[in-house]
Amino acid sequence: xxxxxxxxxxxxxxxxxxxxxxxxxxxxxxxxxxxxxxxxxxxxxxxxxxxxxxxxxxxxxxxxxxxxxxxxxxxxxxxxxxxxxxxxxxxxxxxxxxxxxxxxxxxxxxxxxxxxxxxxxxxxxxxxxxxxxxxxxxxxxxxxxxxxxxxxxxxxxxxxxxxxxxxxxxxxxxxxxxxxxxxxxxxxxxxxxxxxxxxxxxxxxxxxxxxxxxxxxxxxxxxxxxxxxxxxxxxxxxxxxxxxxxxxxxxxxxxxxxxxxxxxxxxxxxxxxxxxxxxxxxxxxxxxxxxxxxxxxxxxxxxxxxxxxxxxxxxxxxxxxxxxxxxxxxxxxxxxxxxxxxxxxxxxxxxxxxxxxxxxxxxxxxxxxxxxxxxxxxxxxxxxxxxxxxxxxxxxxxxxxxxxxxxxxxxxxxxxxxxxxxxxxxxxxxxxxxxxxxxxxxxxxxxxxxxxxxxxxxxxxxxxxxxxxxxxxxxxxxxxxxxxxxxxxxxxxxxxxxxxxxxxxxxxxxxxxxxxxxxxxxxxxxxxxxxxxxxxxxxxxxxxxxxxxxxxxxxxxxxxxxxxxxxxxxxxxxxxxxxxxxxxxxxxxxxxxxxxxx
Ligand code: GCU
Numbered sequence: 001x002x003x004x005x006x007x008x009x010x011x012x013x014x015x016x017x018x019x020x021x022x023x024x025x026x027x028x029x030x031x032x033x034x035x036x037x038x039x040x041x042x043x044x045x046x047x048x049x050x051x052x053x054x055x056x057x058x059x060x061x062x063x064x065x066x067x068x069x070x071x072x073x074x075x076x077x078x079x080x081x082x083x084x085x086x087x088x089x090x091x092x093x094x095x096x097x098x099x100x101x102x103x104x105x106x107x108x109x110x111x112x113x114x115x116x117x118x119x120x121x122x123x124x125x126x127x128x129x130x131x132x133x134x135x136x137x138x139x140x141x142x143x144x145x146x147x148x149x150x151x152x153x154x155x156x157x158x159x160x161x162x163x164x165x166x167x168x169x170x171x172x173x174x175x176x177x178x179x180x181x182x183x184x185x186x187x188x189x190x191x192x193x194x195x196x197x198x199x200x201x202x203x204x205x206x207x208x209x210x211x212x213x214x215x216x217x218x219x220x221x222x223x224x225x226x227x228x229x230x231x232x233x234x235x236x237x238x239x240x241x242x243x244x245x246x247x248x249x250x251x252x253x254x255x256x257x258x259x260x261x262x263x264x265x266x267x268x269x270x271x272x273x274x275x276x277x278x279x280x281x282x283x284x285x286x287x288x289x290x291x292x293x294x295x296x297x298x299x300x301x302x303x304x305x306x307x308x309x310x311x312x313x314x315x316x317x318x319x320x321x322x323x324x325x326x327x328x329x330x331x332x333x334x335x336x337x338x339x340x341x342x343x344x345x346x347x348x349x350x351x352x353x354x355x356x357x358x359x360x361x362x363x364x365x366x367x368x369x370x371x372x373x374x375x376x377x378x379x380x381x382x383x384x385x386x387x388x389x390x391x392x393x394x395x396x397x398x399x400x401x402x403x404x405x406x407x408x409x410x411x412x413x414x415x416x417x418x419x420x421x422x423x424x425x426x427x428x429x430x431x432x433x434x435x436x437x438x439x440x441x442x443x444x445x446x447x448x449x450x451x452x453x454x455x456x457x458x459x460x461x462x463x464x465x466x467x468x469x470x471x472x473x474x475x476x477x478x479x480x481x482x483x484x485x486x487x488x489x490x491x492x493x494x495x496x497x498x499x500x501x502x503x504x505x506x507x508x509x510x511x512x513x514x515x516x517x518x519x520x521x522x523x524x525x526x527x528x529x530x531x532x533x534x535x536x537x538x539x540x541x542x543x544x545x546x547x548x549x550x551x552x553x554x555x556x557x558x559x560x561x562x563x564x565x566x567x568x569x570x571x572x573x574x575x576x577x578x579x580x581x582x583x584x585x586x587x588x589x590x591x592x593x594x595x596x597x598x
Contacts (some may be wrong), residue, residue: 024155024210024211024404025127025153025154025155025211025401025404025405026125026127026155026202026204026210026211027210027211027212027404027405027408028290028292028408029127029153029200029202030361031290031291031292032200032202032204032290033202033203033204034127034200034201034202034203035114035116035200035201035203036198036200037090037112037114037169037198037199037200037201038090038091038198038199039089039090039112040087040088040089040090040112041087041088041089041090041110041111041112041195042082042083042085042086042087042110042111042112043085043086043087043088043094043108043109043110043111044065044080044082044085044108044109044111045100045101045104045106045107045108046065046106046107046108046109046172047104047106047107049106049107049174050065051064051065051066051080051107051109051172052064052065052066052107052136052172065080065082065109065170065172066109066136066138066141066143066170066172067141068082068111068141068168068170082109082111082170085111086098088108088110088194088195090110090112090194090195090198090199091129091195091196091197091198091199091330091332091333092194092195092196092329092330092332093132093192093193093194093196093329093330094108094192094193094194095190095191095192095193095194095329096192096327096328096329096330097329101193103560104193105175105176105177105191105193106174106175106176107172107173107174107176108172108173108193108194109170109171109172109173110170110171110173110194110195111168111169111170111171112168112169113166113167113168114167114168114169114201115165115166115167116162116163116164116165116167116201116203117164118162118163118164118165121205121206122159122203122204122205122206123157123159123202123204123205123206123208123231124157124158124159124162124201124202124203124204125155125156125157125158125201125202125204126139126144126155126156126158126169126199126200126201126202127153127154127155127199127200127201127202128147128153128154128155128171128195128197128198128199129153129196129197129198129199129332129360129361130150130151130152130153130196130197130360131147131150131154131171131173131194131195131196131197132150132151132173132175132191132192132193132194132196133148133149133150133173133174133175133176133177133181133191133193134146134147134148134173134174134175135147135154135171135172135173135174135195136171136172137156137169137170137171137172138169138170138171138172139158139161139162139167139168139169139170140161140162140163140167140168141168141170142161144156144158144161148181148394148397149182149394149397149398149401150175150196150357150379151322151357151358151359151379151398151402152358152398152401152402152405153197153361153401153405154401155202158201162201169199171195173193173194173195174193175191175192175193175194177191179385180385180388180390180391181391181394182378182379182380182384182391182394182395182398183356183357183379183380183381183382183384184381184382184383184384184385186382186383186561187356187379187381187382188559188561188562188572189321189323189356189557189558189559189572190323190557190558190559190560190570191560192329192330196330196332197332197360197361198332204231205286205288207230207231207232207234207237207285207286208230208231208285208288209228209229209230209231209239209283209285209288209290210229210230210231211228211229211404212226212227212228212229212283212290212292212408213226213227213407213408214226214241214281214292214294214408215294215296215408215444216268216296216297216298216444217263218298218443218444219298219300221267221268221270221296221298221309221310222265222266222267223263223264223265223266224243224248224263224264224265224266224268224296225261225262225263226241226261226262226263227259227260227261227262228241228252228259228260228262228283229258229259230254230258230259230285231258232258233254233256233257233258234254234256234258235254235255235256236254236255237253237254237285237286238251238252238253238254238285239251239252239254239260239283239284239285240252240282240283240284241262241281241282241283242281242282242283242284243266243268243279243280243281243282244280244282245279245280246266246267246268246279248264248266250262250264268296269296270296270297270298270309271295271296271297271368271371271410272297272308272309272371273350273371273372273373274371275371276295276368276369276370276371276410276411277295277296278293278294278295278368278369278410279293279294279295279296280292280293281293281294292408293365293368293369294408294410295368295409295410295411296410297309297410298310299413299444299445299446300446301446301472301473301501301502303500303501304497304500304501304502304503304544304545304547305502305547306413306446306473306502306547306548308373308413312547313350313373313547314547314548314597315350315351315373315504315547315548315549315550316348316349316350316351316548316549316594316597317349317350317351317352317353317373317375317504317548317549317550317551318344318347318349318351318352318353318550318551318553318554318576318590319352319353319355319506319507319550319551319552319553319554320340320344320352320353320354320355320359320553320554320555321355321356321553321555321557322354322357322359322360322363323555323557323558324336324339324340325339325340325343325555325577325581326339331359331360331363332360332362333362334362334366336360336362337360337362337363337365337366338366340363340554340555341363341366341367341370341372342370343554343555343577344372344554345370345372346591347554347576347587347590347591347594348590348591348594348595349372349594350371350372350373351372351373351374351375351548351550352367352372352373352374352375352550353374353375353377353416353506353550354374354375354376354377355377355419355553356377356379356381356419357377357378357379358376358377358378358398358401358402358405358406359376361405361406364376364406364409364411364412365409367409367411367412368409368410368411371411372411373411373413374409374411374412374413374414375413375414375416375448375475375504375506375550376402376406376412376414376415376416377415377416377417377418377419377450378395378398378399378402378416378417378418378434379398379419380395380417380418380419380421380430380431380434381418381419381420381421382419382420382421382422383421383422384421384427384430386421386424386426386427386429386430386431387426391430392430392433392434395430395434396433396434396437399415399417399434399437399438399441400437400441402415403415403438403441403442404441407441407442412445413445413446414445414446414447414448414473415438415442415445415446415447415448416447416448416449416450416475417431417434417435417438417447417448417449417471418431418434418449418450418467419449419450419477420450420451420452420477421449421467423453423465423466423467428466428467428470431449431467431470432467432470435447435449435470435471446472446473447470447471447472447473448471448472448473448474448475448504448506449467449470449471449474449475450475450476450477450506450507451463451465451467451468451474451475451476451477452476452477452478453465454476454478454495459494459496460493460494460495460496461478461493461494461495461496462495462496462497462498463476463497463499463503468499468501469499471501472501472502473501473502473503473504473547474497474499474501474502474503474504475503475504475505475506475507476503476504476505476506477506477507477508477552478505478507478508479507479508479509479510480493480508480535480536480539481510481531481532481535481536482509482510482511482532487510487520487528487531487532487534487535487536488531488535489535490532490535490536490538490539491534491535491538491539492539493539494542495539495542495543495545497543497545499545502545502547502548503543503545503546503547504546504547504548504549504550505540505543505546505548505549505550505551506549506550507550507551507552508536508540508549508551508552509529509532509533509536509551509552509553509574510528510529510532510533510574511523511524511529511567511568511572511573511574512524512525512526512528512529512530512573512584512585512586513525513526513567513573513578514526514556514577514578514580514582514584515578515582516567524567524573526584526585526586527585529574529584529585529586530584530585530586530588530589532586533551533586533589533590534589536551537589537590537593551576551590552574553572553574553575553576554575554576554577555575555576555577555578555579555581556571556572556573556574556575556577556578556579557571557572557575557579558570558571558572558579559571559572576590
């Protein structure tokens with residue numbers, strides 16, 4: 001135990017020193033000039049971290065795997081060889097690409113070559129969509145940085161490390177679970193390791209627009225506001241912000257600073273599920289044009305109501321894990337996003353809970369295009385070490401990276417701070433600080449968390465978690481008919497809320513093996529799950545303060561916590577659709593409910 005804590009503290013120190021919590025991320029990387037580094041990377045599984053530590057357990061300085069040493073003389077002793085090693089596709093988890101890596105938890109080294117026409121007028125930023133869980137990145141044998149956290153982007157300026165011509169990049173990815181991590185050691189999802197999202201070498205002008213924010217002014221749908229940030233302060237530069245369809249063009253003058261705010265009148269068509277209107281927005285600096293597709297909308301609460309563009313809305317949702325419906329393992333592509341969100345749309349939703357961590361950028365951009373509202377969350381999940389400052393710093397960094405990447409996505413209306421965390425003073429302080437940080441970083445969205453604490457008296461069930469006073473919208477996870485009571489009893493459960501704020505049933509559901517039929521009393525039958533949905537929906541109809549729901553879950557997903565032979569086989573079977581894409585009876589129950597509740 002002591003060793004684990006020591007490792008955690010050392011890790012935190014490394015992270016702070018190496019600036020891995022720098023959280024500066026180039027906005028909208030797909031629209032930037034870049035060399036795409038996706039594709040086949042050579043890999044070496046390294047369970048003993050032999051490529052990182054010598055036999056005295058000291059970090060290698062000169063002959064680790066990151067040197068990519070080549071045999072030059074017949075007598076040379078080099079005990080690794082990337083060029084002749086097998087390959088893994090990037091992006092993608094390693095678990096579903098190689099049978100030997102299915103249950104693997106440890107280090108995998110990735111290596112690939114790339115060529116570059118290096119110019120004095122460019123900056124080179126090595127950008128990762130995500131790597132689960134800890135990444136140490138080397139270019140041409142030199143360490144360029146470290147990142148902790150499995151679901152958010154990170155990048156390193158490698159301008160002074162890359163060469164004109166041939167280069168190589170090596171990444172040590174370690175997905176071992178540790179008690180002090182975010183998430184901590186126990187989660188109900190598969191620990192997919194690797195370079196799970198795209199890798200790009202951004203080839204940017206020496207002076208460029210690094211980041212921007214643009215949205216409606218709070219409470220004024222005829223005013224657009226935001227800021228533009230340059231990668232370095234400029235004394236005499238002009239940036240124009242243009243929205244041609246709104247006949248808007250603003251010029252910002254930079255006189256020695258790196259960030260300029262803007263605000264201008266405009267009357268955009270408001271973005272929403274019935275009309276997901278996106279505008280082409282162009283940011284121009286010198287001869288550079290950076291474009292994005294932006295939706296403009298308002299999201300607020302008023303008492304127990306959630307207001308979208310000033311009107312109360314009921315969030316007809318579903319929870320989704322970032323697991324592809326097209327291929328085994330992590331979802332990462334635009335096709336994955338289209339498939340998962342189309343399955344959700346077919347169910348009749350206007351809302352998705354992207355559980356339990358930030359999904360890839362394609363998902364939130366696709367939600368913008370398809371008009372799906374989004375609950376986005378960081379993996380502060382279950383029994384995190386809330387009393388540890390280094391653990392909080394990690395959580396806050398993942399929050400900052402999530403908000404930095406997705407702050408311009410109209411679809412995202414809720415930032416969720418936590419899921420089913422046990423009540424304690426330390427936990428309340430930890431999550432309250434996260435909520436304050438989220439409001440500081442982005443005052444335009446609502447803050448929520450999924451709580452699982454409710455007490456039952458003869459009056460009925462109520463939410464008695466002090467965190468409900470901290471958030472704007474309360475999420476409650478409640479498994480009536482699965483983890484407690486029989487399904488039929490759920491229709492009689494009465495809830496009350498005196499929070500005077502909106503409540504979302506952020507999880508309910510039960511398991512069923514697709515194609516397994518029996519009496520409704522038969523656990524794991526489709527009939528059991530269908531009944532559970534029927535009765536929970538009746539319970540929800542009696543909860544006057546409910547303004548949305550995201551039943552658990554769209555599709556069966558892999559979990560090491562679900563080994564039941566011939567039923568689960570390492571799949572959590574609470575999906576409305578099986579891992580093979582087969583709809584279960586409960587899918588039709590929820591679909592009918594959503595269609596009747598337009
Ligand atoms: C919990 C948790 C989910 C989990 C689900 C289940 O509420 O939030 O991550 O998968 O219940 O037990 O299936």
